[in-house]
Amino acid sequence: MAFRDLVGNERVRRALQVAVREGRLGHSLLFSGPEGVGKRQFALALAKTINCPNASGEDRTLPDSCDRCPSCQKIERGEHVDVLVVRPETAFLRIEQIRSLCEHASRKPFEARWRVFIIDEAETMTEQAANALLKTLEEPAAESVFVLLTSQLARLLPTIRSRCQIYHFAPLKTTEIEGFLRERFVRPEEEIRLLARLSGGRIGKALSIDLSVYREMRREALELLAVLGVGDRVRLLRAAEYWGRRLDREAFERRLEVLEQVLADVLHLQLEAGDVVNTDIAAHLRSLAVWWPPSRVVHFMEKLAALRRDLWRQLNRQLALEALFLAKA
Ligand SMILES: [Zn+2]
Numbered sequence: 001m002a003f004r005d006l007v008g009n010e011r012v013r014r015a016l017q018v019a020v021r022e023g024r025l026g027h028s029l030l031f032s033g034p035e036g037v038g039k040r041q042f043a044l045a046l047a048k049t050i051n052c053p054n055a056s057g058e059d060r061t062l063p064d065s066c067d068r069c070p071s072c073q074k075i076e077r078g079e080h081v082d083v084l085v086v087r088p089e090t091a092f093l094r095i096e097q098i099r100s101l102c103e104h105a106s107r108k109p110f111e112a113r114w115r116v117f118i119i120d121e122a123e124t125m126t127e128q129a130a131n132a133l134l135k136t137l138e139e140p141a142a143e144s145v146f147v148l149l150t151s152q153l154a155r156l157l158p159t160i161r162s163r164c165q166i167y168h169f170a171p172l173k174t175t176e177i178e179g180f181l182r183e184r185f186v187r188p189e190e191e192i193r194l195l196a197r198l199s200g201g202r203i204g205k206a207l208s209i210d211l212s213v214y215r216e217m218r219r220e221a222l223e224l225l226a227v228l229g230v231g232d233r234v235r236l237l238r239a240a241e242y243w244g245r246r247l248d249r250e251a252f253e254r255r256l257e258v259l260e261q262v263l264a265d266v267l268h269l270q271l272e273a274g275d276v277v278n279t280d281i282a283a284h285l286r287s288l289a290v291w292w293p294p295s296r297v298v299h300f301m302e303k304l305a306a307l308r309r310d311l312w313r314q315l316n317r318q319l320a321l322e323a324l325f326l327a328k329a
Contacts, residue, residue: 001076002067003045006038007180007203008172015167016046017062025050026165027140030122032153033169036204040085040120042169043147047083047116048072050145071112082112087120098129102136105144115144122148123155130157137163171201181206190280197277214258218278221259222288225266228300228325229291236325244318252317253308260304267297303327 003013019025031039048065049055052072055063065072074080086097101117109115150156177196191211199206227235261277266285268274303324
């Protein structure tokens with residue numbers, strides 16, 4: 001993708017393109033922001049732009065790659081000898097990985113104008129790795145650019161941070177994600193709207209959600225709210241057994257998240273305030289108001305939050321849920 005194809009973070013994109021145009025792009029850049037907002041794609045678009053022989057913007061004022069020439073294509077496929085991406089192979093970026101990168105950086109580019117080194121999940125560098133990188137950042141080769149990507153800025157050594165030009169990435173707007181999905185996928189509008197709202201502003205998340213799995217979890221959450229509404233003791237005990245014992249902890253936590261989101265929607269629809277995620281079933285959620293007035297929703301959500309806090313302890317989840325489900329509304 002070229003800069004013009006990227007979605008969201010317009011301000012960062014402009015800042016990078018202006019820096020390229022005016023020849024004041026730093027040798028050490030740091031892209032900071034949540035997972036899934038496009039930091040990697042921005043880094044690749046930058047690598048293409050500074051190496052593309054046809055670089056010029058659509059409007060001819062901001063530089064952008066052609067995204068078609070051999071250089072752009074090689075970068076897109078991850079085959080360009082002068083554009084290297086490293087990411088942790090285990091939980092950490094090891095010193096050997098960083099050392100080999102720094103060795104490359106000390107040489108002249110093979111065929112490109114600029115050598116670009118993209119360090120993904122830079123916060124996972126071990127302290128030795130970070131110190132090895134620091135030496136190179138302090139004395140950068142003329143034709144090299146380092147781009148560090150991180151979703152946890154605070155975990156990077158302050159000495160690294162202070163060496164870099166920092167670009168802050170924000171979550172995308174719901175409408176931006178909708179537009180992105182609409183352009184690339186043929187899906188019912190209802191699904192596009194739901195995915196965009198579930199993504200929390202992250203394209204990566206929007207692409208990884210399996211809606212059929214989500215809808216099944218949501219169906220279970222709605223069923224639970226109905227059973228709680230009616231207050232049938234036998235069915236409540238059965239629900240406590242399912243949510244408390246039959247589901248493993250990870251499955252339980254994922255459903256808990258969905259349940260909390262559904263409850264938040266029930267509340268927001270009644271108060272006519274706040275964002276509603278499950279817009280596709282708004283009518284159903286409104287009908288739950290009979291059993292779930294705002295005060296009860298808030299009270300129940302507080303109890304769920306307390307339950308979540310205690311999960312790490314070895315408490316008996318089924319018993320805790322029985323107590324919660326059978327408590328007087
Ligand atoms: Zn090109």
